Amino acid sequence: MIKAVNLGGWLLAEGWMKPSLFDSIPNKDFLDGTELQFKSKTTRKFLAAELGGGTNIVANRSSASTWETFRLWRINETSFHLRVFNKQFLGLDSTGINLVATTNDYQTSGIFEIIRKSDDPNRVRIKAPNGSFLQAKTEDLVTADSKGDGQWGDNDPSVFEMTIVRRLQGEYQVTNGYGPLQAPQIMKDHWDTFIVENDFNFIATSGLNAVRIPVGWWTASDPTPPEPYVGGSLQYLDKAFLWAEKYNLKVILDLHAAPGSQNGFEHSSTRDGSIEWGQTEETIQETVRAIEFFAARYTDNPSLYAVELINEPHASGVSLDVLTKYYEDGYKAVRRHSPNAFVVLSNRLGGDSKELFPVASGMTNVVIDVHYYNLFSDIFDTMNVEQNIEFLKTTRSDELQAITTSDGPLTFVGEWVTEWQVRGATKEEYQRFSKAQLEVFGRASFGWAYWSLKNVNGNWSMEWMIKNGYITL
Incomplete structure (x- = not known):
């Protein structure tokens, strides 16, 4: 079973980088989006x-x-x-x-x-x-x-x-904000310092066995990605695979940002908050090419465990027909190079929890990825500690059980976090919340991944949570 942590920071977004990264952008009030x-x-x-x-x-x-x-x-x-x-x-x-x-x-x-x-x-x-x-x-x-x-x-x-x-604070905003003269060095400094080899050692010695690495589609065009992105990201991804192999960690390679943005969020590297992915055939084919590039490059690396074809497509802008066709093409691209790696299909945000079962039925070693947060909805605004934990043990448990079937795709809680809308919670209450999530999400047939290893907000950082005794694995 996968017990993983997401390496937010491989791709830039708010909270996944040092806050100072934005401080020196000229006219930083007026960034894209x-x-x-x-x-x-x-x-x-x-x-x-x-x-x-x-x-x-x-x-x-x-x-x-x-x-x-x-x-x-x-x-x-x-x-x-x-x-x-x-x-x-x-x-x-x-x-x-x-x-x-x-x-x-x-x-x-x-x-x-x-x-x-x-x-x-x-x-x-x-x-x-x-x-x-x-x-x-x-x-x-x-x-x-x-x-x-x-x-x-x-x-x-x-x-x-x-x-x-x-304001948006994603990779597009950083690289276009600094411009072609400054952005390459800014990004190199980030890659050199934010997640390093010692972090992989920490992950391996903390009871985790895998990492989910979010990448952008432009990395497949390195060292000359389209503007405003800068070259260099691929060599750091190569390092991640080497470090994963050294510390016996599995890698779930997650295409977190697709051309044009599949959800309008800054972590998909949207330019202005719009969803453009899937509205032209070129954006889909560019994404398939990126998946094929990654599958071919890392097929011989023993750490490659799974390829996630796209992260969190949003139902408001991505139709099920478009996504189904892409998943079929992306699956074939992986299989041309890797017959055994798992292929992960992310559920649409706002879509039906079982809508991907028909496309998954014709695939082998396929996983459905769902993300569970006790956040981002009005229903959590007034919940206290006990109500949050009870929601996990009943509603979340039932939701996960409904899609975890003996003859269907495997299930993966690819993102969760020990954070909620409760104000003034004690350390012991956070510990109980963590324990409840580990218990429920541990029933996913493929496994789970915490969001994320590092974050400027303590509870979103698994490193901080482990070192300070909020999570016990």
Whole structure:
């Protein structure tokens, strides 16, 4: 049975790296995917993409939500494309003056600059592709024909109050934020220090027998991955396999980030929070090529135990038909090189727990991966310690039992953590919570993997939890 820990940090995301990694990024407020809202100082209304996109931009919304939110695509520290809710990009219409969002091609949309007032960084002007500044002439007319040379007063239609709604902190944000001159050294420093050989020794001596390593699709193109990613990740993955072999650990190679993002989360290296994977055949075939590359490269390494074809595809953006076809192609790619390695199929977030059984029925050595957290849902907000533990022993146990069958695929709880919504819990209560999860998830027929080995938040770090006596294996 697999008793594993995830090596979050092989792929960058919030919590999986030293917080200081972001400190030196130039203009770090404006990284890819940052969500911004702009309120006109003259109309006192928010800029909005009418109908969510596909037509003109107005300044007539009293409150801000999705249509009033703009996502950055960073070109450099001062220049950006801006994307609206329906995925069109801001630009100017045929007159070269009126602001619209009508194109899905960022390369033809135009480049914008956001200029902040020196002593009030939330007060901004937006320079348009024609060199003039945007202004809200009326609630229904936003144009790019201001000189932007006023005194930043509330009566200046080119002045907007900016609110940063959300930031992303993933590998795309780091590498594109630092740019091609700085990013290679930044990433090398991270790879050299975050997870090292001694960590594999710790894992092996702590009662664990495997590691689940999250990787990005671009590693298969190393040493010249597509921009903004930088070369070097493959040699560190090679090291991980060598260390795993040295310390007799099994490796579950997990494709955590697919081209275009399969779930919109920063840990899938999304650029702006959108789900683009599977919407074109090229994104699927690029992913199959990555799986085949990894399967071929590590087939002779005795530590290769399983290949996970993709992590956490989201049902809101990935159809079951698309995922089924990909799983069939990915399975064949692994089998061309490795007849015995397990192939792991991750359930869709928001999908039915048994929806992958039909595709798995025609495969050998196949595993269904489910992730169980007592988090990320309103039902956990008011649960106390005893209710959380009881939920594990009843609901979670029943869910796992329902998909663990004698004639079906193996089951794998590929992610879980000793964290909850309970505030002020004692060490003894955390210990009981850990013990309950180990007991329930230990019934998975393939095994389990804790998220993760290291994390800036103590309970998310299995290393910290073991060293401080919160988890006993």
